[in-house]
Amino acid sequence: MRINLWAGVDAxxxxxxxxxxxxxxxxxxxxxxxxxCHVALGAxxxxxxxxxxxxxEAAPTLAALRAVGVRPSxxxxxxxxxxxxxxxxxxxxxxxxxxxxxxxxxxxxxCGRHGPVGPARGDWADIELDGEVVGRVVRTxxxxxxxxxxxxxxxxxxxxxxxxxxASPRFRLPEPLRLAxxxxxxxxxxxxxxxxxxx
DNA sequence: GCGACAG
DNA sequence: ATCTTGTCGC
Numbered sequence: 001m002r003i004n005l006w007a008g009v010d011a012x013x014x015x016x017x018x019x020x021x022x023x024x025x026x027x028x029x030x031x032x033x034x035x036x037c038h039v040a041l042g043a044x045x046x047x048x049x050x051x052x053x054x055x056x057e058a059a060p061t062l063a064a065l066r067a068v069g070v071r072p073s074x075x076x077x078x079x080x081x082x083x084x085x086x087x088x089x090x091x092x093x094x095x096x097x098x099x100x101x102x103x104x105x106x107x108x109x110x111c112g113r114h115g116p117v118g119p120a121r122g123d124w125a126d127i128e129l130d131g132e133v134v135g136r137v138v139r140t141x142x143x144x145x146x147x148x149x150x151x152x153x154x155x156x157x158x159x160x161x162x163x164x165x166x167a168s169p170r171f172r173l174p175e176p177l178r179l180a181x182x183x184x185x186x187x188x189x190x191x192x193x194x195x196x197x198x199x
Numbered sequence: 200g201c202g203a204c205a206g
Numbered sequence: 207a208t209c210t211t212g213t214c215g216c
Contacts, residue, residue, distance in 0.1 A: 050204035110205045
């Protein structure tokens, strides 16, 4: 049996935005379970600037991915890939840095245009930028806001969309992404917790 | 020049 | 992104 190992990466910040926690979760589709989970803590490299997201999250994300002991079938990022003004979103940078297939799965549109998307799970519409298809808006759950999928690297758009749908059997976002989001927050909470000295 | 703008 | 409880709906 071929095992599909889908990794999800996401980051969480403290109130000031100075501290960042990046999580990398490896999810086994066949076994329906988390295979690996790693979190990297550190100082935030750069401020958030639309279009320059990689400068802020690429390094922390890579730190978490370096701890992964297996080669994921694909890495799903909470960001855009080619659906970017310069066709180079965070997902593309992660693909370049790791050599692994990556998918950009964002919760909102950064650039480009698209037609209407049907209301049912699986419905979609291409995202076009300068007459070029750079991604696809995909409805992962019926009557739920769609997600914006684009290629990061080493994978085709059709395959990327297929993975996102299979990885989102119940909620809007792919399971690996939800888990990474939760783990990043949890790790940050633990570090920020002020241990009280008791007798 | 003005507005828009992943997380 | 982050501060935040309960609540309405499938």
